[in-house]
Amino acid sequence: MSVRSRRLHKKWRDGIPNLIFLFLCLAVWQISVDFFKLPLWLMPSPAAVIKAFWRTRELLWSHTLTTIWETTTGFILSIALSLVAGLAMVLSPMAKRLFYPLLIVSQTVPLIAVAPLLILWLGYGLLPKILTVVIVCFFPITVSLIEGLEVSDDDLLNLLKSMGASRWQMLYMIRWPNALPSFFAGLKIAATYSVMGAVIGEWLGASSGLGVYLTRSSHSFRTDQVFAAIVAITLLSLFYFVLITGIRRLALPWLNTKQE
Structure with a gap:
C-alpha cells in the first residue's frame, strides 16, 4: 500500500466515528419528532428538512449565490487589508502602539449594532454586507498575522542584521515564512465567521441572500425551510474552511509532512 493510500485509509478510519455519531443524532431527532408528533412549525424532522431543501432548491440556490458573492468578496478584501495592517504594525512600532488598541x-x-449603521449609511445593496464580512474577518486574520510575524528566531534575525540585511529582507527571509502557519490559522477562523457576517447583514436588510431566505421562512412559520437554510449556511461555512485547509496544505507541504 502506497503512502497516499495509507493516508486516505487513516482519514476514512478516523472519520467513521464522526459519521456514526451524526447518524445517531439524526435518528434520535427523527424518532423523537415522530414519537411526540411534534408539529412542523415547531420542530421538523430531518426527513421534512431534506424535502424542504429539495423542494426549494432553485430558490435556495439563487439566495446562496448572493451570499457566496458577498462572502468571497469580503473575505478577499479582509485578507488584503489584514496584510497591509499587519505588516505596517510589525514594521512600525509606532503604528502598532496607535492602532493595535483600536x-x-x-x-x-x-456586530449587530454596527451592521444597521452600514445599511443606514450605504443602503440595501451588496456593499454593506461585504463590509460586514470584512469587519468580521479582519480581526482574526490581522492578529494571527501579527503574532506569527513577531514570533521569529532572534538569532537568525541578528545574523541577517549583522550581514547588513534590511527590514524588508528579514521580513521576506525569516518573518514571513515563520508567520505562515499562524496566518493560515487565522484564515481558517475567519472562514467560519465570514458566512455568518454576510447572513447577519442580509438579515438586517437585503433583497436576496440566505439571511433573507431565513427571515422570510421564519416569518411564514416554515420551520422546515429555516432548518434548510441553516444546513445551507453550515455547508457553505464548511466549504470555505475546507478550501483554506486545502490551500494551506499546498502552500505549506513541509508542515504537512512534519505533522504526519
Missing part, C-alpha cells in the same frame, strides 16, 4: 476595542462593539 483593533482590540473594535471587537467589543457587537
Whole structure:
C-alpha cells in the first residue's frame, strides 16, 4: 500500500466515528419528532428538512449565490487589508502602539449594532454586507498575522542584521515564512465567521441572500425551510474552511509532512 493510500485509509478510519455519531443524532431527532408528533412549525424532522431543501432548491440556490458573492468578496478584501495592517504594525512600532488598541476595542462593539449603521449609511445593496464580512474577518486574520510575524528566531534575525540585511529582507527571509502557519490559522477562523457576517447583514436588510431566505421562512412559520437554510449556511461555512485547509496544505507541504 502506497503512502497516499495509507493516508486516505487513516482519514476514512478516523472519520467513521464522526459519521456514526451524526447518524445517531439524526435518528434520535427523527424518532423523537415522530414519537411526540411534534408539529412542523415547531420542530421538523430531518426527513421534512431534506424535502424542504429539495423542494426549494432553485430558490435556495439563487439566495446562496448572493451570499457566496458577498462572502468571497469580503473575505478577499479582509485578507488584503489584514496584510497591509499587519505588516505596517510589525514594521512600525509606532503604528502598532496607535492602532493595535483600536483593533482590540473594535471587537467589543457587537456586530449587530454596527451592521444597521452600514445599511443606514450605504443602503440595501451588496456593499454593506461585504463590509460586514470584512469587519468580521479582519480581526482574526490581522492578529494571527501579527503574532506569527513577531514570533521569529532572534538569532537568525541578528545574523541577517549583522550581514547588513534590511527590514524588508528579514521580513521576506525569516518573518514571513515563520508567520505562515499562524496566518493560515487565522484564515481558517475567519472562514467560519465570514458566512455568518454576510447572513447577519442580509438579515438586517437585503433583497436576496440566505439571511433573507431565513427571515422570510421564519416569518411564514416554515420551520422546515429555516432548518434548510441553516444546513445551507453550515455547508457553505464548511466549504470555505475546507478550501483554506486545502490551500494551506499546498502552500505549506513541509508542515504537512512534519505533522504526519
